[in-house]
Amino acid sequence: MAGRRAGVADLCGPGFLNTDLNLSPAGLKTALADEARALGFDCVGVTAPDSIAQAARHFRDFLDAGAHGDMDWLADRPERRADPRGLWPDVRSVIMLGVNYGPDRNPLEILAQRTRGAISVYAQGDDYHDLIKKRLKALARWLVAAQGCEVKVFVDTAAVMEKPLAQAAGLGWQGKHTNLVSREFGSWLFLGAIFTTLELPSDGADADHCGSCQACLDICPTSAFPAPYKLDARRCISYLTIENKGPIPHEFRKAIGNRIYGCDDCLAVCPWNKFAQTGRETKLAARDELRAPALTELARLDDAAFRARFTKSPVKRIGRDRFVRNVLIAIGNSSDAALAAEAERLLDDASPLVRGAAAWALSQLKGREAFEALAARALSAEPDETVRAEWRITSAAG
Known part of the structure; x- marks a missing residue:
């Protein structure tokens, strides 16, 4: 964003x-x-x-x-x-x-x-x-x-x-x-x-070369562009995973997929990228450990491990809780039942934001009966009303 x-x-x-x-x-x-x-x-x-x-x-x-x-x-x-x-x-x-x-x-x-x-x-x-x-x-x-x-x-x-x-x-x-x-x-x-304060000769403005192409609009998973050249940040995955401090709205969770920090879809599909070259300065290169990190590893990060892994990275600015919230949304979208154990472990996390996201992830990975049993136990002990509401919503959604 x-x-x-x-x-x-x-x-x-x-x-x-x-x-x-x-x-x-x-x-x-x-x-x-x-x-x-x-x-x-x-x-x-x-x-x-x-x-x-x-x-x-x-x-x-x-x-x-x-x-x-x-x-x-x-x-x-x-x-x-x-x-x-x-x-x-x-x-x-x-x-x-x-x-x-x-x-x-x-x-x-x-x-x-x-x-x-x-x-x-x-x-x-x-x-x-x-x-x-x-x-x-x-x-x-x-x-x-x-x-x-x-x-x-x-x-x-x-x-x-x-x-x-x-x-x-x-x-x-x-x-x-x-x-x-x-x-x-x-x-x-x-x-x-x-x-x-210097008055330097100005360059001419560049013209729009998009033409009839609207690949960037068509690919957006959450329809964040109400019209060409207009963005509704409230629907943008970059906003939802970075700027948004609370739970991610239910209507966007499935569309987020495994995007855990930002979204490149509208940038990556641009036809003008064929002229782009990789950044020449090595410090702009990607870290290998951030190219495709395993969700299992990321779900286990506590605050100290999060800070260590993302030192000098812009990811560090959103904090561990928001980041793990994003990871749990991705886990819920993974279709991998083996990851349910990571989400279940986080039901006891200190952060209500994390616990609520874990509840949703489990609703996507557990069978109905198993999920209802988890919900009953969680609702009997959960002190935070936002997390309780998450359990009720996910249970009702079936």
Whole structure:
């Protein structure tokens, strides 16, 4: 899902003045692009801060429809997202940068391996926020040293509409799945931004190249796109498994399958991916243990083991309880009766969120009589009303 609340904005003041370069704005922009690529960015473009007025209107419609769900930070002072100057009045140019994280295998293949968990491609390696922020800071320091300007850097953190700004800067276009699509890198780009007081020549906005294709809309398991270019986050598996703090709504559980953190379907099916290449920086590579982890192993993680397994990973941010909730939904969808033992063990977990998900998983894997016996015992001892309600709902559903 695009947009996390953990805001980070780093200001590099005018402390590195070096006028020896004496470059014209166009020359500085060329040198900036060269430096960006040397630091590991795969694409770079520049736009003006007033370039996303139309996107701001779409964003307001998104909020008015309540499609942001529980992501309340999106609705907090939305005028700051509508125009970068609302976040920093002194900004004169916005430098948008992209890093390719194209996978080295089809991420949809794991969906057929029902006893293993599918973790979104972007979360299979080290946290991209940390990786890209370091590069952004290095490029910002270079720019300050070259021109004595002021800058701020952002990577999917503060109130910045990265995707519309990236389209305005020529990095790609927002596809029908609302994510950025690049003719060079498909749907696999991490984005970062540098706001600067410099006035740099702007690049032209990229045009929409989706045409009549709607593969990304058709493949969505939960019908999260009410129309092309519109997302209802409340139905999106990335939102449901990451941002959503409570039980996953019953209507979406079967569609989630074995997706335990995020969803790549709409990205992976994009025809433009055929031009994408695997990320060149080894730190963007997936960890082998996160490519297709066994649900059995993941269900046994306590808090300490969860933190150890997902150190430096974005998965760590949702916490052990929400993660095991997701694992239990996948276990319930596995059709593997042998996994019922893992769910039954978690009926005694300290977290009501986990116990409720375990009840649902057992309703999918146990025979009717065995499940009713479990429900009777659980209801006699369960203190949490949300978990009791889960048992009643699953029992009634039969």
